[in-house]
Amino acid sequence: MANLKKLSAKKFFPMLSDRQERFNNAKADLKPVSDQATVIAKALHPKRQYLKIAEIKERGADCKSFTLVPDTEKGTTALAWFGAGKYLTVFETIEGMPVTRGYSISSSPKESLEGKYVLTIKLVEGGLMSQYIFDNWAVGTSVEVSAPAGNFEYQPLRDANKVICLAGGSGITPFISMAKAICDGDEDFQMTLLYGSRSYDNILFKEELDELSKNDKIKVVHVLSSDDNAPEGTEKGFITADLIKKYAPENEEYSVFLCGPQQMYEFVDKELEKLNLPKKYIRHEMFGEFHNPQTQADYPAGIPETVKIKVTIQDKTYTVEGKSTDSVVQILEKNGIAAPTRCRSGECGFCHSHLISGKIYVPKHLEYRRLADYKFDCFHPCCSFPLTDLEINVPVAK
Amino acid sequence: MTFGDVMKDIKPEDYKKFKTKVAKDMIETCEKALNISITPYIEEIEIALPPTFCRYLNTPEGTPYGYMLEKWDSMIPRTVQYLQDQPFDNFYFCGASQERGDGYGCAYYTGEKAGGLVVKAIKKEGK
Numbered sequence: 001m002a003n004l005k006k007l008s009a010k011k012f013f014p015m016l017s018d019r020q021e022r023f024n025n026a027k028a029d030l031k032p033v034s035d036q037a038t039v040i041a042k043a044l045h046p047k048r049q050y051l052k053i054a055e056i057k058e059r060g061a062d063c064k065s066f067t068l069v070p071d072t073e074k075g076t077t078a079l080a081w082f083g084a085g086k087y088l089t090v091f092e093t094i095e096g097m098p099v100t101r102g103y104s105i106s107s108s109p110k111e112s113l114e115g116k117y118v119l120t121i122k123l124v125e126g127g128l129m130s131q132y133i134f135d136n137w138a139v140g141t142s143v144e145v146s147a148p149a150g151n152f153e154y155q156p157l158r159d160a161n162k163v164i165c166l167a168g169g170s171g172i173t174p175f176i177s178m179a180k181a182i183c184d185g186d187e188d189f190q191m192t193l194l195y196g197s198r199s200y201d202n203i204l205f206k207e208e209l210d211e212l213s214k215n216d217k218i219k220v221v222h223v224l225s226s227d228d229n230a231p232e233g234t235e236k237g238f239i240t241a242d243l244i245k246k247y248a249p250e251n252e253e254y255s256v257f258l259c260g261p262q263q264m265y266e267f268v269d270k271e272l273e274k275l276n277l278p279k280k281y282i283r284h285e286m287f288g289e290f291h292n293p294q295t296q297a298d299y300p301a302g303i304p305e306t307v308k309i310k311v312t313i314q315d316k317t318y319t320v321e322g323k324s325t326d327s328v329v330q331i332l333e334k335n336g337i338a339a340p341t342r343c344r345s346g347e348c349g350f351c352h353s354h355l356i357s358g359k360i361y362v363p364k365h366l367e368y369r370r371l372a373d374y375k376f377d378c379f380h381p382c383c384s385f386p387l388t389d390l391e392i393n394v395p396v397a398k
Numbered sequence: 399m400t401f402g403d404v405m406k407d408i409k410p411e412d413y414k415k416f417k418t419k420v421a422k423d424m425i426e427t428c429e430k431a432l433n434i435s436i437t438p439y440i441e442e443i444e445i446a447l448p449p450t451f452c453r454y455l456n457t458p459e460g461t462p463y464g465y466m467l468e469k470w471d472s473m474i475p476r477t478v479q480y481l482q483d484q485p486f487d488n489f490y491f492c493g494a495s496q497e498r499g500d501g502y503g504c505a506y507y508t509g510e511k512a513g514g515l516v517v518k519a520i521k522k523e524g525k
Contacts, residue, residue, distance in 0.1 A: 012474055019475045020482075036405040037448035037460035043410035045453050081411040113411060157422060158440045280441040 043080060045147045047398065049088075050074035051117070053141045059204050062123040063170060064134070065106065069115050071142055079112045082148030084181035085174040085285070088119065089146035089342050094132050098338035098397070101129040102288060104259070105148065106173040106205075108180030117145075120204070122170035149342050152259065152285040154178065154189050160253040160281060161189050166239050166268055168196040168260025172204055174285055175259065179212040192219045192247050194239050196264065199227035221247060238267060241274040259285035265365075286345035293385040294325055296363055300387060307386040311337065312393050328353075328360070328381035328392065338397035339381060346383035351394070355379045358390035405448060405460075413449065421445045457500075464500025473498050490515050 055067035070076040087102040107118035124130045137143070152174055154163065165175050172195055181187040197203045203222055213220040222234040223243065230236055235243060248254050256277065258268060265284060272282055293299050303324050309331055310319045322331030329351060332339045342350040346366040355377045362369070366383040373379065381394060408416050421443065425436050448460025457464050467473070476483075476497045484490065491497070492512035498504035 012478070015470055015475050016478060018470050019479065022470065035459040036408060038452045038458075040405070040408065040410050040413050040449040041452035041460070044413065044449070083414050109411065155443060156418060157425070157437065158443050 043078070044082075046076075046080055047147070048091075049080060049145050049147065050076040051079075051143045051145060053137055053139050053143060054116075056137070056139060059120065060202070063120065063204060065118050065120040066133075066137060066143075067107075068117045068119065068143060068145070074142065079115055079117060080147045081112050082109055083153045084109055084177040084187055085153040086148035086150045086177075087152075087174075087343075088117065088148060090119075090129070090133075091144045091146075092129065092132060094128060096336050097333045098336070099129055099132075099333055100341045100344070102149070102286075102343055104150075104152075104173040104177070104285065106176045108177055108184055109186050110180070110184040112148075120170060120173045120176075146342060149348065150285075151347070152257070152283065154187055154257075156188070158280060159189070159255040159283075162249050162252060162254040163189050163191055164244055164248055164254055164256045165191055165193045166196070166244075166256060166258045166260070166264075167193060168239075168264035170204065171258075171260030171264070171285070171287075173259075175257075176205055176208060176212075179209075179215075179218050182217050183212060183215050188217075190217050192221070194221050194223050194235075194243065194247060196223045196225060196239050196260065198225055200224060200230055200234065219247070239264075239271065241271040244271070244275065253281065255281045255283065257283050257285070260287070262287050262290075286343050286347055289330075289344045290327070290363055290366060290383055292325060293361055293363060298364065299361060303387050307331075308389045309386065310389075310391040313337070313339075314396050322386075324386050326385070328384050328386060328390070331386070332381070332394070339394050340397045341382050344382045346380040349380070351380050351382045352378055353381050353395065354393040356391040356393060358392075359387040360384040360390070361387050413447075417445045417447050420447065464495050467499045488516075488519055 050071040051068040052071045053066050054069045057065040057067075059065060070079060082105060085104070087104045089100050089102045092099050103119045103121055105112075105117055106120040107116055111118070121130055121133055123134050165178070167175050175191075175193055175195075178187060179191060179193070182189065182191060193209075195203070195209070200222070203209075209220045212218050222230075223239055224230045224234055224236055225238055227234075227236070237243075244256070254277075256272060258265060260268075265287065294303075305324060306321055307324050308319060308321050309328065310317065311332060318335070318337060320331060320335035320337065322334060326334070329339050329341055329344070339353075340350050342348045346362070346368045349368070352373075360379060362379070362384050366380075369379065381392070425440075428434075429436050451457050451460040451462050455462075455464070480491075480497060490512035492505070492508040494500045494502075494505045496504060496508045497511075498507060
């Protein structure tokens with residue numbers, strides 16, 4: 001009590017004048033923060049990377065590899081390093097629509113330090129972005145992309161050291177990057193790649209795979225679905241449970257990584273069930289934007305063809321109209337409204353938004369909402385399809 | 399890790415391996431100290447090191463707790479001079495890194511305080 005009586009507010013007064021004096025004398029030019037943690041964060045996660053196309057390699061009639069280098073005139077002087085398996089989101093404006101798509105990087109992490117990314121893109125029939133890219137991307141074209149993103153990576157604390165990689169068609173791209181990373185010493189695991197193609201002549205990256213499989217840690221098996229003249233050493237048919245078992249290690253744990261088209265996942269996931277692997281050992285790369293929700297068995301009947309969406313982004317509100325079979329993000333984009341997107345598969349959470357009113361449909365395999373999302377009416381516009389008119393709040397596109 | 403020099407020689411391209419090693423060491427230390435097995439049960443893992451906090455919170459040197467207060471600029475002088483610190487009329491500071499230093503609780507408090515002052519100013523203007 002005696003000590004409390006000694007306390008006096010007067011003791012604080014000099015502190016106030018000292019503070020004011022320090023403020024008055026402070027320099028306006030703050031020193032930029034340059035500690036190593038900040039340097040690493042900025043180098044690995046730039047908001048945007050401005051690139052130029054340096055080279056285009058044709059891979060058959062409907063697939064091309066684009067080599068991208070920094071566009072120094074636009075401010076990108078070095079490329080962000082990445083863990084093998086990641087993708088880049090490409091930003092384009094197509095007929096006034098802001099459009100984004102993610103494409104796996106097929107070059108190695110090491111090559112990014114040498115100033116080079118490679119994106120290998122297959123032309124999708126009726127695909128908006130791939131058609132635009134095939135029509136417009138030429139050597140010298142400027143391309144705007146995100147930092148490398150995604151979770152389709154080998155993680156030694158979680159995954160088994162032996163990994164059976166299952167690829168279909170252009171789903172080979174992240175595995176090319178992983179195989180190169182193994183050769184460069186950036187990754188350390190035993191890779192057995194079962195690569196499904198239609199025929200021997202259809203195999204993408206054939207020469208590169210032959211070269212990569214010289215490494216003791218990499219084994220490549222081509223699985224050809226419709227080639228009667230397949231050479232020795234290849235497998236005929238589809239990637240089945242029996243085939244996986246044939247190449248999997250005996251009495252040892254192994255992980256399975258999958259990347260390919262939706263139809264491949266539907267088939268292979270059923271095969272994998274037969275193997276009773278722990279769930280943590282099965283990892284899928286996202287296959288990008290989902291179309292035609294009305295083909296799903298659980299899609300409700302009697303949904304109107306068109307819907308209205310009232311969307312608020314920061315302090316602006318728009319009311320737009322679109323097809324109920326388009327995702328919410330597609331409807332916004334088709335009306336010239338940019339929404340924040342990365343994976344376009346519901347996984348990354350970048351487009352996480354608020355559903356104020358209305359009903360949506362989310363395909364089961366793209367359901368990444370958490371309990372808190374249900375409780376607070378949050379959803380992912382990139383993989384949600386409107387069943388009624390909606391009112392939503394969407395964050396600003398970054 | 400934030401204020402030591404353990405990060406100083408880590409290059410961006412070494413960071414992935416480095417953070418996995420840090421996590422591995424921590425998990426193994428826990429397994430040993432508690433005499434339990436953790437590693438085989440890891441189903442998902444996200445590792446946050448100082449660059450993670452730089453990336454998401456933009457805090458100096460990646461500290462998860464934000465800026466450290468100095469005595470001359472601590473809570474009491476900040477509270478006393480709160481209105482004096484306004485750069486112009488009808489502008490009120492709130493959020494983390496404010497009057498009471500960093501943290502959720504401080505952000506809530508200053509948000510409520512700033513909101514109250516705004517409402518008070520609006521009412522005064524309306525009279």
